[in-house]
Amino acid sequence: MDRTFLYRHRDLLQRIHAAASPQEGRIAAVSRASPQADLANALERNKRLATRVRQLEKRLSQALGEAAWAESGLGAPADTDQLQQRITMLEQHLADIQGQLDERDDELEVARAANRELTRALNQRE
Numbered sequence: 687m688d689r690t691f692l693y694r695h696r697d698l699l700q701r702i703h704a705a706a707s708p709q710e711g712r713i714a715a716v717s718r719a720s721p722q723a724d725l726a727n728a729l730e731r732n733k734r735l736a737t738r739v740r741q742l743e744k745r746l747s748q749a750l751g752e753a754a755w756a757e758s759g760l761g762a763p764a765d766t767d768q769l770q771q772r773i774t775m776l777e778q779h780l781a782d783i784q785g786q787l788d789e790r791d792d793e794l795e796v797a798r799a800a801n802r803e804l805t806r807a808l809n810q811r812e
Contacts, residue, residue: 689724 693699 689721690728693725693728 691698
């Protein structure tokens with residue numbers, strides 16, 4: 687049996703103290719320091735439990751807040767952010783490729799112009 691049970695039931699504690707009090711030369715089996723140590727341990731345990739409860743309340747509050755934020759539609763879901771980043775990357779890649787295509791179109795136009803000039807020059811010789 688845990689000693690904290692006795693502290694919650696004062697009537698039992700009083701009976702134990704009455705039975706344990708020295709009578710006619712008997713020495714008490716439990717010193718006063720033992721219940722004090724138990725009380726100190728119980729107080730420390732209460733502090734640890736209270737700290738743990740506050741931590742759990744904070745985590746629950748954060749989880750509920752995030753869920754409410756997601757359900758409200760105000761915040762973008764995590765996968766939407768990733769997709770947006772992917773879109774940005776692909777748009778940049780597309781712009782790079784479009785620039786390369788424009789350069790090649792310019793080169794092709796220059797080559798065609800040179801070909802026309804050469805063809806004209808050849809036709810004028812004949």
